[in-house]
Amino acid sequence: MAKQWRELSKGQRTAIGGLTGAQLALLGAALIDLQRRPAAEIKGSKRAWRAAVFVNFAGPLAYFAFGRKR
Template sequence: MARNKISAGRKKKTWKEMSPSGKAGIIITAVVQMSLLVAAQRDISRRPAELINGPKAAWRAASFINFIGPMGYFVFGRKRSGTGM
């Protein structure tokens, strides 16, 4: 019951009600998220399965989790090469 009283006091802002800097922040965040998603999906598609830790399908699905999925793939999903690159 108390939760309804708290949330009733705050009204979600519509796009038109947001400040220009708020709009820019949302757009930049969306572009970064989509770029990470596309980069992860492209890397998963092009990288051989033996160079990925775990199943490709699991990493492909995980990459759809905002920010955490693609970053997790790039940090933990790709096997490191021993060439020093």
């Protein structure tokens, strides 16, 4: 059975908080980049990438690695 938040150690809670912060930062950066970048500079549709970046860690990382034309 999964532990409840109060049952986690301080280190575990810190790690979860750090990973959550990193995920939200990646999500925000990807969404801002999608908003500002012209469609001609994106591989595929902006709508599809906008949906994909909501997939934990993998979506924003995939967008930055494969979704932008260089």
